Amino acid sequence: xxxxxxxxxxxxxxxxxxxxxxxxxxxxxxxxxxxxxxxxxxxxxxxxxxxxxxxxxxxxxxxxxxxxxxxxxxxxxxxxxxxxxxxxxxxxxxxxxxxxxxxxxxxxxxxxxxxxxxxxxxxxxxxxxxxxxxxxxxxxxxxxxxxxxxxxxxxxxxxxxxxxxxxxxxxxxxxxxxxxxxxxxxxxxxxxxxxxxxxxxxxxxxxxxxxxxxxxxxxxxxxxxxxxxxxxxxxxxxxxxxxxxxxxxxxxxxxxxxxxxxxxxxxxxxxxxxxxxxxxxxxxxxxxxxxxxxxxxxxxxxxxxxxxxxxxxxxxxxxxxxxxxxxxxxxxxxxxxxxxxxxxxxxxxxxxxxxxxxxxxxxxxxxxxxxxxxxxxxxxxxxxxxxxxxxxxxxxxxxxxxxxxxxxxxxxxxxxxxxxxx
Numbered sequence: 001x002x003x004x005x006x007x008x009x010x011x012x013x014x015x016x017x018x019x020x021x022x023x024x025x026x027x028x029x030x031x032x033x034x035x036x037x038x039x040x041x042x043x044x045x046x047x048x049x050x051x052x053x054x055x056x057x058x059x060x061x062x063x064x065x066x067x068x069x070x071x072x073x074x075x076x077x078x079x080x081x082x083x084x085x086x087x088x089x090x091x092x093x094x095x096x097x098x099x100x101x102x103x104x105x106x107x108x109x110x111x112x113x114x115x116x117x118x119x120x121x122x123x124x125x126x127x128x129x130x131x132x133x134x135x136x137x138x139x140x141x142x143x144x145x146x147x148x149x150x151x152x153x154x155x156x157x158x159x160x161x162x163x164x165x166x167x168x169x170x171x172x173x174x175x176x177x178x179x180x181x182x183x184x185x186x187x188x189x190x191x192x193x194x195x196x197x198x199x200x201x202x203x204x205x206x207x208x209x210x211x212x213x214x215x216x217x218x219x220x221x222x223x224x225x226x227x228x229x230x231x232x233x234x235x236x237x238x239x240x241x242x243x244x245x246x247x248x249x250x251x252x253x254x255x256x257x258x259x260x261x262x263x264x265x266x267x268x269x270x271x272x273x274x275x276x277x278x279x280x281x282x283x284x285x286x287x288x289x290x291x292x293x294x295x296x297x298x299x300x301x302x303x304x305x306x307x308x309x310x311x312x313x314x315x316x317x318x319x320x321x322x323x324x325x326x327x328x329x330x331x332x333x334x335x336x337x338x339x340x341x342x343x344x345x346x347x348x349x350x351x352x353x354x355x356x357x358x359x360x361x362x363x364x365x366x367x368x369x370x371x372x373x374x375x376x377x378x379x380x381x382x383x384x385x386x387x388x389x390x391x392x393x394x395x396x397x398x399x400x401x402x403x404x405x406x407x408x409x410x411x412x413x414x415x416x417x418x419x420x421x422x
Contacts, residue, residue: 053233063098125183189204
């Protein structure tokens with residue numbers, strides 16, 4: 001049978017009666033937490049200090065190089081410009097034309113000066129980075145004033161690969177030894193200075209380009225576009241921002257807490273939540289009915305069964321325990337809702353109670369007899385007092401007789417293995 005609405009209401013009352021104080025405390029806690037979150041999130045949020053960017057200056061610099069063919073050859077025309085290559089030919093294009101291109105980006109700028117200084121560095125370096133000797137020669141310096149954002153400043157110079165080779169050979173000859181590896185590179189320092197966003201700002205950038213000599217060729221390795229950003233920030237106090245979980249969770253907790261507290265308070269004031277003895281007995285019966293459902297079969301008993309003396313069980317649990325111990329089954333009468341177990345000369349019966357709710361019996365279960373506790377419970381070892389047979393389930397259409405039920409009702413229930421306890 002399914003649970004009647006009465007049962008759900010009774011169980012709700014039982015929970016509210018036993019746990020109303022705890023439920024009310026939880027609801028009030030939700031109200032306190034929700035109110036706190038609502039206040040600190042929407043009414044008076046906390047503040048935090050952030051670093052606000054006042055001005056930003058981005059400087060970009062790169063090497064651009066090329067070599068012009070000056071000697072006749074079978075491949076390149078004289079005067080042709082070879083640019084952006086990794087390797088150049090020393091015989092036909094010995095001079096490398098280099099330009100350092102510099103520009104900057106910012107929102108507003110005034111009186112910006114860009115200075116580009118380049119130098120040729122020749123040094124001899126050991127395996128562990130030991131510098132045995134070093135020679136630095138300034139080769140270019142360019143200063144531009146009043147440079148606007150996005151404007152490009154070019155500082156140009158020329159490197160003669162043959163002359164560099166000769167200079168390296170002369171130094172090594174003068175020293176008489178070259179313990180390490182000789183390197184040749186150009187180092188450039190770019191300085192940008194001016195009023196950026198109304199604030200005096202200076203930025204310095206350094207980049208290197210390596211020139212490797214291989215006799216008849218020389219190779220160039222440069223880093224590409226180098227970008228450096230200088231920012232000026234200042235602290236700023238702002239309201240703290242919260243995520244959606246806190247922004248919506250706080251009001252939700254507050255509403256749930258208020259609704260729950262109001263509902264519990266109203267229920268305690270307007271209703272008697274305490275269960276009566278009959279209602280508690282009904283819930284106990286429903287628990288037993290659910291627990292022992294597999295031991296119970298529903299069909300109508302023949303009238304001859306009720307001609308036997310009847311013993312009343314104090315609870316459905318007692319009746320099921322008795323049936324198991326006596327290797328018989330428990331039968332639920334669909335008309336009266338009573339439960340029967342046939343053993344020996346007696347019919348052992350349990351008549352379920354119904355709550356005094358005014359709505360009638362639950363699940364079609366009639367109130368057929370006194371509530372449990374009004375009659376003595378019968379155990380398998382006790383003698384039952386015979387009484388006048390009840391007319392439960394009397395019907396001329398019954399197709400079972402007492403002989404089929406007495407001692408073999410377990411088979412009629414259709415349950416294999418109901419002769420043992422779980």
